[in-house]
Amino acid sequence: MSEHGMGASVRRKEDYRFLTGNGHYLDDMVRPRQTFACFVRSPHAHAKIRGIDTSSAASAPGVIGIFTGKDLEADGVGPLICGWGITDKNGEPHKAPAHPALATDEVRHVGDQLAVVIAETLEQARDGAELVSVDYEELPAVVLPKNAMDASSPLVHADVPNNLCYDWELGDKAATEAAFSNAAHVTSIDIVNNRLVPNAIEPRAAIGEYDAGSENLTLYTTSQNPHVARLVLSAFNGIAPEHKLRVIAPDVGGGFGSKIFIYAEETVCLWAARKVRRPVKWTASRSEAFQTDAHGRDHVTHAELAMDADGKFLGLRVNTIANMGAYLSTFATCVPSYLYATLLAGQYTTPAIYCDVQAVFTNTTPVDALRGAGRPEATYVIERLVETAAKETGVAPSELRRRNMVAADAYPYQTPVIMQYDCGNYGASLDEAMRIADHTGFAARKAEAQSRGKLRGIGFSAYIEACGIAPSAAVGSLGAGVGLWEAGQIRFNPTGNVTVFTGSHSHGQGHETTFAQIISERLGVPFENIDVVHGDTDKVMFGMGTYGSRSAAVGGSALVKAADKIIEKGRKIAAHILEASEDDIEFANGNFTVAGTDKAMNIGEVAFAAYVPHNYPEGLEPGLNETAVYDPLNFSFPAGTHICEVEIDPDTGAVEIVNYTAVDDFGTVINPMIVAGQVQGGVAHGVGQALHEGCNYDENGQLITGSFMDYSMPRADNTPSVDIGYTSVPSPSNPLGVKGCGEAGAIAAPAATINAVVDALWDLGVHDIAMPATAHKIWQSIRAAKAAA
């Protein structure tokens, strides 16, 4: 292993600029003659707009323009779209109610935007927005997903009966019913997967800019996928043709999924730039972020597991109501369907699985993909069920899991819910996690804790996820509106250094480092001579962006393909100059060598020869610059076991995570330091969901947790220091053997943590607890159990 190659914990190239304040985030940007936008937002969860009076705002100092949804309509700007079509149980497409960028007739959640004021300064834009007078007729609101389909509930959209977006199913219902009729034991649970607010450090922001000379539009935006944004803004919103629109996503301060989507504000800023013929800038306040960034999770689920007398799983039956919020966000429909139910087999050989999902509208912020997107919800269902089943049947939780795991020699393994697992060794991860967590010493630790008056519990989460998203044909057959390949380009400069272009986007993941490691390893170019460029549609060929732990598996593989092409071309050049047959040229460590001789050329010399082709193969194009596109063969399937150990103070209900072990199979690891950071961050996210975070609305649809004063983000002292281990089985589905690591912690940790909390409380009679399991909630559960005993 070289110092900067695959497997080396190379320090991140990008951190120097981030840590010294030299990053280029959106709000740092100042465009000449820029103006500022402020959006007028609904204070009501649901109301009819009877009128919008902009007259006094129009004459306010500094106001340049005020626009409403009618202006967008007049310009032919299309509504916001949802890019994944779901076909329901009856063969009908999902209900897709109109989602105007600026609401025209009704507002449907607190924060729904209905006008924009553009002014010389931000304060003037705010002053103007305050002067816009909106005549609302308040309407009743529906807030909770479990109530959405009630006949008595108000309709979020008049054209969507029962607020039902779709009623969808997956799996063999009859076979599953049969499995349950033969079961020796059935475990059932009712769980709520709590709604989360993504809360990236950098809020969403945008600058739209119009060049009157070229008629080109540029959108600077906080996007995880600038090309997809350009495609949607062109093809669906009709703002400009693709070749006249450039989207730039510079340094972006975290996304967690929330910056995949094409939102109203960015769309409006871009369109308005042409209206006012000046750059239009908007940066979300944290309050706006709470109200308008697509939220995550929000499922209500009833699940049942059928087992035979030996504890073998026979069938799994799951019903989920998934909250879509007030409108469909860009990929909302696929999250509680194809990203969720297809993972319900987990690590187990359950032969019959049936899941049905009702996706419903409510008067709340739209819900879409958030770190893990569907897979945390699936893992939570399975791992809470398995843990509860183990408790009910008296089988050790690790043993029950081991009895049902897909065997290490059973791959490829076809699940009953579409996915075909390509490789894995789940038992190895479980064993290693139990070793690191000193599982055998737990009983003694529990007894010792008891002597101090503390309740100690241990919980497992044996998770699996589908990453490396995704084979285009596969997702196309499931309703995706796009292909999910990735593009990469390796451009040698004449002096031998390299610029790498990738269609994926780094917003904290460290691609500038890991992709340079891949190229350094493959082409033998010094790490410091490689620059990675991403996030600009004018620089990088069309690519699909970063989400679903796909960048290394798909984007990295595209670069491997491009590197292979570079080597092939370099071999031709070297063969010519070294006066040898092409077949005799070997390539290793950056040198083309004539086999069996000391005649060699460095790849830098080859690059120079390619750009100054004085002595060059006839018929070969000058230059050393190769592009490749990679469409994966399959998803990748990271998996592993996390073990959480907690202590609870029964006097206060406070939980302390005393040990946390994560053993993951991410396949090949490119940079262990970055991977460990992703694991640690993912676990913090997952522990946050389990113990701290919960987005709450009151019964009128007002957002109660609208700031950090009430929305409890995990902080350093809430976050366990994770003991990390790996059991790596390289993925056969891509040339790097990587699987993806960005979401695993957020997927595994909620179930591990809640299982540990419930384990600590089980003997008191507490058999379930809703997330977030705050001290208050635990204290109440203990009290209720004692009262019932």
Next chain:
Amino acid sequence: MYDFEYQRPASLADAITALKSAEDGKLLAGGHTLIPTLKQRLARPSDLIDLSGIAELRGIKSEGGTITVGATTSHAEVTESDAVKSAIPALAELAGMIGDPQVRHCGTIGGSIANNDPAADYPGALLGLGATIVTDSREITADDFFLGLFETALEETEIITAVKFPVPQAANYQKFAQPASRFSLVGAFVAKTGGGVRVAITGAGQEGVFRVPEMEAALSANFSPDAISGITVSDSNLNTDIHASAEYRAHLIGVMVGSRGYRLRVSLPKGRQCASCRQAPLPCSGATFQRSRVPVAGRRVRYRITAYPCQDSPFSVSVRPNAPDGPPTPARFPGSRPAFPQPVPAG
């Protein structure tokens, strides 16, 4: 933020004049409530009168059994003050639990108590210690000062200049933090004074900080956690919100006032192993900790952390609070079991 006139007087007299002549003037101290309120356009004062230029309002004095803290003294100054740490360590600790380091370096004691946020920490200390609030025109006892939610006995144009704390025989503040904001969900300040024990509760009450006479009577008779074990606090005037029911707050009052055990999370020097179970690094999973204050030369205070490993072979390490290069200062965290007040060492 709406426009306002900004003034930065250099003397108290000028500040009073400015406040009286402003149409709707607001005093700016640390600004940690006022500035966010302005940014959200929830207030529209005509003038902001910044008190940071008035030297006489800032600083800590110790004389005659009284600690006097100037109104614009920051929380960081209180928590780091040797005078406060040696006389009323509980007050120094309380100041160190407010917000985060940035907040503690801006926020001031005068600003905090004038705002009288029901979940703020300082009102607990003032009422618990029986402090006196000094203004430009009079002195007000803490018992008379805090009137209700965000409401105090201050007149419109009255300016707090200092707070005088009588030094107690023993005092302790225990805080159970609201998980999101880290304000107090329930904060209990217990002080043993010459006139008896005072117990003040912040964070829990619908009308802000309040005293608990039953607990005070019981602890005055017997200054031990056992004394309050049978006392329950009524939840009828306590807050209920998404973070805690009134019932839970009532229960936590008893836990915060009366707990005897104290567990600290400490980082001990690497390479040492537990003397009994040989587990390394320390602390081993069986360890428990006790902390005692140790006065040392130069009026510095050290804390002695005594770790009791699995069995009975205690060892000690000395920890100086906030030492830049010493072992880390023990951290408190929500849910830590509170200590019962310990007597202040003589001298």
